[in-house]
Amino acid sequence: MSEKTDDLNLPASVVTRIMKEAIPDGVAVSKEARQAISKAASVFVLYCTACANSHATKVKRKTLLGADVLAAMDDMEFEHFVPDLKESLAAFRKDQQEKKETAAERRKAAQAASAAVDSHADAGVDPAAAAQPAAMDAAAASHVEEPEAGGDAAEA
Numbered sequence: 001m002s003e004k005t006d007d008l009n010l011p012a013s014v015v016t017r018i019m020k021e022a023i024p025d026g027v028a029v030s031k032e033a034r035q036a037i038s039k040a041a042s043v044f045v046l047y048c049t050a051c052a053n054s055h056a057t058k059v060k061r062k063t064l065l066g067a068d069v070l071a072a073m074d075d076m077e078f079e080h081f082v083p084d085l086k087e088s089l090a091a092f093r094k095d096q097q098e099k100k101e102t103a104a105e106r107r108k109a110a111q112a113a114s115a116a117v118d119s120h121a122d123a124g125v126d127p128a129a130a131a132q133p134a135a136m137d138a139a140a141a142s143h144v145e146e147p148e149a150g151g152d153a154a155e156a
Helices: 012-022 031-058 066-075 079-122 127-142
Strands: none
Touching: 012 031, 031 066, 066 079
């Protein structure tokens, strides 16, 4: 556990941002009220964590899972939040899966590019030299000659 009680509090900026999103525009919140809500939120997080840990310990696990938090919400008699939390957990898992798939696709593309460079090296072709003619061709294709000053353009 933490040695100082201040270490157990949630960051004030996070609490303030959540509060601003929850209340209508134009409503002011005093510093004292922000501190009280911050402390209450911190106590809630600690209590929920302790209940989730208790549930995980009962099933002989040291790692807290989402299911442990959901069970803790039931234990704390906040079962009416469980459906919304399940939706949030499902959305989080979906987002994490999409990130994994995107990262896997990037790795495959990088491996394919690396394999192409390796195949040029195996064939005795310098990859930089192999890319150079293509770059030169592209530069030549984009070059358009200007008419000379004193040529046909001056006579017209």
